Amino acid sequence: EVQLVQSGAEVKKPGQSLKISCKGSGNSIGTYWIGWMRQMPGKGLEWMGIIYPGDSDTRYSPSFQGQVTISADKSISTAYLQWSSLKASDTAMYYCAGTAGSAWVSWGQGTLVTVSS
Amino acid sequence: EIVMTQSPATLSVSPGERATLSCRASQSVSSNLAWYQQKPGQAPRLLIYGASTRATGIPARFSGSGSGTEFTLTISSLQSEDFAVYYCQEYHNWPPITFGQGTRLEVK
Numbered sequence: 001e002v003q004l005v006q007s008g009a010e011v012k013k014p015g016q017s018l019k020i021s022c023k024g025s026g027n028s029i030g031t032y033w034i035g036w037m038r039q040m041p042g043k044g045l046e047w048m049g050i051i052y053p054g055d056s057d058t059r060y061s062p063s064f065q066g067q068v069t070i071s072a073d074k075s076i077s078t079a080y081l082q083w084s085s086l087k088a089s090d091t092a093m094y095y096c097a098g099t100a101g102s103a104w105v106s107w108g109q110g111t112l113v114t115v116s117s
Numbered sequence: 118e119i120v121m122t123q124s125p126a127t128l129s130v131s132p133g134e135r136a137t138l139s140c141r142a143s144q145s146v147s148s149n150l151a152w153y154q155q156k157p158g159q160a161p162r163l164l165i166y167g168a169s170t171r172a173t174g175i176p177a178r179f180s181g182s183g184s185g186t187e188f189t190l191t192i193s194s195l196q197s198e199d200f201a202v203y204y205c206q207e208y209h210n211w212p213p214i215t216f217g218q219g220t221r222l223e224v225k
Contacts, residue, residue, distance in 0.1 A: 001173075035214070045153075045161065045204055047214040059212040095160055102208050103151035103166035110160050 002032050002098045006108035012086050012115050020111045022096030024077040030054045032098040032106075034079040036070060039110075040092045050099075051079055086115045119143050119207050123217035129225040132195050138220045140188040140205035149209040152181055152190045155219075156201045164203075165190065192222075200224055 007021040022034060035050040049060040053072035060070070072079040079096060094111045097104035120143040130136045140150070148168040153161040163172040165181035168188060178193040192199055205217040 044219045045155075045206075045216045047212075047216065050212060050214070061213050097161075099208075102149065103163055103172075103206070104153070104161070105163055105166075105172070107160040107162070 002029055002106050004029075004034075004096055004098060004106050004108035006094075006096060006111045009112040010114070012113070013117055014087055014115055015085050016115075017082070017084050018086055018113065019080050019082040020094060020113070022079045022081075022108050024079075024098070028074075029072070029077045029079065029098065030074045032100055034072065035097050035099065035104065036068075036079075036081045037095045037097060038064075038092045039095065045095075048081070048094075053077075053079060086113075088115050088117075091115045118213055119146060119209065119215050121205055121207055121215050121217035123203075123205055123220045125220060126218070127221045127223060129223050130195055131225045132197060134195055134225075136192040136195055136199075136222055138190040138192075138203055138222070140183075140190070140217050142186045142188075142207055145185045146207040146209035148184050149207055150181075150183070150188050151206045151208065152179075153204045153206065154199075154201050155204065161204065195222075 002024045036048040038046045048064040049070045051058045051070045051072050053074040069082040096108040098106040122141045124139045150168045152165040155161040169181045180191045182189050202219045204219050
């Protein structure tokens with residue numbers, strides 16, 4: 001089972017760019033799908049998208065298509081979630097999680113992103 | 118897109134009693150259903166997958182049942198550490214992947 005460690009909390013201004021990371025250890029993330037979930041303050045979990053680092057096959061939720069970019073570097077067992085221009089409404093906790101094709105068996109600890117002027 | 122609906126939104130139960138949480142899918146997801154527990158300030162944790170299989174290290178007091186569109190998570194005798202938010206999630210024909218809105222289990 002892969003263990004996932006996410007990058008630290010970020011405070012950004014509207015319009016700035018950001019890339020957060022999710023690094024796998026233990027079993028290589030190259031054999032897992034890595035997904036990203038958003039959790040806005042006091043709210044539930046929303047699936048944003050998923051990537052297979054083995055071949056970079058990437059799928060997005062229609063709600064997040066065009067709003068974020070998901071990528072991965074298999075050589076360093078790391079997946080990324082990226083914004084080109086942050087909005088205040090992007091303020092949330094972001095989780096990565098790993099699946100072999102069914103349930104999310106491993107979760108990162110979360111990265112809090114705060115966007116405020 | 119499959120819509121997952123959990124009920125109730127909040128469930129108040131006394132420690133030692135049984136808790137029953139429900140999850141309904143807008144169309145059949147077969148047994149492709151998972152349950153997660155989330156405590157304040159923590160990441161979600163997988164409890165159940167395949168509708169009824171406990172994940173590694175999950176106590177036997179947690180059980181899942183159902184198939185198709187109706188699913189249940191039962192906690193047989195609530196411990197203090199079980200009070201949390203619970204989410205169901207389908208993975209039938211992803212993407213997309215959808216979660217229920219969550220059930221908050223609180224102390225009565």
